[in-house]
Amino acid sequence: MIFVDNQNTYDPRVNLAIEEHLLRTLDTDEDILLFYINQPSIIIGRNQNTLEEINHEYVEQNGVHVVRRLSGGGAVYHDLGNLNFSFISNYSRDNFKNFKKFTGPVIEVLHSLGVPAELSGRNDILVEGRKISGNAQYTTTRRMYSHGTLLLNTNLEHLVAALNVKMSKIESKGIKSVRSRVANISEYLSEEMDTLTFRQRLLEGIFAGLPTIPEYKLTEADWQAIHKLYEERYSRWDWNFGHSPDFNVKKVERFPFGEVEVRIDVHKGMVEGFKIFGDFQGEGDIHDIESAVIGTRFERESLLQALQNLAVDRYFGGFGAEDFVNFIY
Numbered sequence: 001m002i003f004v005d006n007q008n009t010y011d012p013r014v015n016l017a018i019e020e021h022l023l024r025t026l027d028t029d030e031d032i033l034l035f036y037i038n039q040p041s042i043i044i045g046r047n048q049n050t051l052e053e054i055n056h057e058y059v060e061q062n063g064v065h066v067v068r069r070l071s072g073g074g075a076v077y078h079d080l081g082n083l084n085f086s087f088i089s090n091y092s093r094d095n096f097k098n099f100k101k102f103t104g105p106v107i108e109v110l111h112s113l114g115v116p117a118e119l120s121g122r123n124d125i126l127v128e129g130r131k132i133s134g135n136a137q138y139t140t141t142r143r144m145y146s147h148g149t150l151l152l153n154t155n156l157e158h159l160v161a162a163l164n165v166k167m168s169k170i171e172s173k174g175i176k177s178v179r180s181r182v183a184n185i186s187e188y189l190s191e192e193m194d195t196l197t198f199r200q201r202l203l204e205g206i207f208a209g210l211p212t213i214p215e216y217k218l219t220e221a222d223w224q225a226i227h228k229l230y231e232e233r234y235s236r237w238d239w240n241f242g243h244s245p246d247f248n249v250k251k252v253e254r255f256p257f258g259e260v261e262v263r264i265d266v267h268k269g270m271v272e273g274f275k276i277f278g279d280f281q282g283e284g285d286i287h288d289i290e291s292a293v294i295g296t297r298f299e300r301e302s303l304l305q306a307l308q309n310l311a312v313d314r315y316f317g318g319f320g321a322e323d324f325v326n327f328i329y
């Protein structure tokens, strides 16, 4: 096994690009171990509807990154107190969906630190029934990775808040996250440890018995390829939001001026269908609003922009564009 150092990158878009690059391009049959720590972010599963997984108000107010990964499964929250590990290896039927094989060495190190960790029936590592690690895998035809989180000292209030979705009545075929009770590993450690020291302990534990840790240093060419993946995938709205499965939103609310019901069809993150019903009365043809938003991104700023040239309050009587967007989004 070879260790790859990500050279103190804390940007989740770059870290996921490094991981994908190592998976796809590094020409080796060796197993690779990569660790990464991310600035506050939500990492969405490959087949999830991003909007169903994030508290977008919290995300916008706190500058949390939202990035989609290649592997399936649910959405997780990362901050500097969370360590991610990734084992990249040759694909085999035996390795794929085999979480025990990849979490085993990590669990062993946790035991040596006095943490009574165990693999759950699914793909979580638990301590006293609480989740300290979520795991997922992705495979190409030749190679695969099995990666997981480790909650060492994450702000759990932020974790819960960031993943607390407020948007109601969404229907989609997206994979839903499985909400769990979570805990920090630090609760179980007898000494205080920061995330980098914890990483070092894992590294030494996993490579125990070897005189030196075999390491591959990322080259200039590697960084160029990583940068390309960053640009073309992980920093793009189309990947992080637009890649979501189709979904429908239905909103109904009674306002002083009457009841409004809105039904929205979203395809690849864009508004494809938009219908307004209700017993409200106003001037103007409500179809103007419908046609203004069709074809825009289903996100606050784009919706507001689309409605900019319409005097929305004319249609509903005292209900402006901002109120309308707050209602539908």
Ligand SMILES: Nc1ncnc2c1ncn2[C@@H]1O[C@H](COP(=O)(O)OC(=O)CCCC[C@@H]2CCSS2)[C@@H](O)[C@H]1O
Pocket (backbone or CB within 6 Å): 043, 069, 073, 074, 075, 076, 077, 078, 082, 084, 085, 131, 132, 133, 134, 135, 136, 147, 148, 149, 150, 151, 159, 163, 176, 177, 178, 179, 180, 181, 182
């Ligand atoms: N960081 C972290 N670690 C463990 N559990 C978490 C975390 N954040 C949130 N959660 C809890 O897990 C569920 C989602 O569980 P669920 O089982 O739906 O999803 C996962 O576990 C996916 C793990 C992906 C790991 C990758 C490794 C490197 S990049 S991300 C969520 O609702 C919370 O209750």
